[in-house]
Amino acid sequence: MTETRNNETVVDLKNVNYEYTTKNTIVQAIQNIDLTINHGEFVCLVGPSGCGKSTLLKTIAGYLDPTSGECLMENEPIKGPHWKRGVVFQSSTLYPWLTVRKNIEYGPRTRKKDKEEIRKTSDYYLDQIELTDFAENYPFELSGGMKQRVSLARVLANKPKLVLMDEPFSALDAITRLKMQDFLRILWKKMIRLFY
Ligand SMILES: Nc1ncnc2c1ncn2[C@@H]1O[C@H](COP(=O)(O)OP(=O)(O)OP(=O)(O)O)[C@@H](O)[C@H]1O
Numbered sequence: 001m002t003e004t005r006n007n008e009t010v011v012d013l014k015n016v017n018y019e020y021t022t023k024n025t026i027v028q029a030i031q032n033i034d035l036t037i038n039h040g041e042f043v044c045l046v047g048p049s050g051c052g053k054s055t056l057l058k059t060i061a062g063y064l065d066p067t068s069g070e071c072l073m074e075n076e077p078i079k080g081p082h083w084k085r086g087v088v089f090q091s092s093t094l095y096p097w098l099t100v101r102k103n104i105e106y107g108p109r110t111r112k113k114d115k116e117e118i119r120k121t122s123d124y125y126l127d128q129i130e131l132t133d134f135a136e137n138y139p140f141e142l143s144g145g146m147k148q149r150v151s152l153a154r155v156l157a158n159k160p161k162l163v164l165m166d167e168p169f170s171a172l173d174a175i176t177r178l179k180m181q182d183f184l185r186i187l188w189k190k191m192i193r194l195f196y
Pocket residue numbers: 020021022027028029047048049050051052053054055056
């Protein structure tokens with residue numbers, strides 16, 4: 001955790017457990033997790049491979065229902081995915097048939113936001129991720145780092161309450177990864193000042 005602006009709770013997990021049931025076994029992936037995340041916090045989960053980080057993230061995202069325990073977001077139970085909880089994955093999940101701009105605009109468009117507002121939002125995030133010149137390009141024309149920046153912009157364009165990222169830069173080379181981590185930290189500080 002690197003910075004906190006106020007104590008308003010966004011995520012509250014109480015005694016959360018998740019078990020995967022496969023053909024022959026039951027895997028207890030996370031056990032007795034209590035976690036509170038407040039507005040403006042940047043939280044990193046660190047642990048060895050297989051310790052349950054992705055499982056925990058998927059539970060908060062609403063992709064997995066906990067086997068037991070309580071997952072709350074702003075005091076409401078988390079039930080399924082929601083645009084308020086944006087997720088950035090390890091590899092790009094951009095829509096290949098849409099341009100960079102259209103990918104960023106996808107969320108606000110499906111939520112039927114005002115056209116002018118949508119355009120302003122995509123202009124703003126294209127500028128933030130330094131890809132204004134690539135607005136009309138397609139994902140296959142971008143580098144790995146560029147694609148991940150668009151993935152982040154696509155999530156941020158929804159003005160989410162929470163951004164969940166599962167090793168978002170791990171598929172990139174070491175130098176690009178370091179640059180992207182710096183980029184993310186700078187962007188996060190800017191967003192925090194703007195929205196919270
Ligand atoms: N779909 C699944 N079905 C069965 N077991 C699973 C499934 N996904 C994960 N697991 C098991 O749950 C445990 C936690 O996995 P998880 O992917 O959450 O770990 P992780 O901390 O994210 O690991 P990594 O750092 O390698 O990404 C592991 O023992 C894994 O084998």
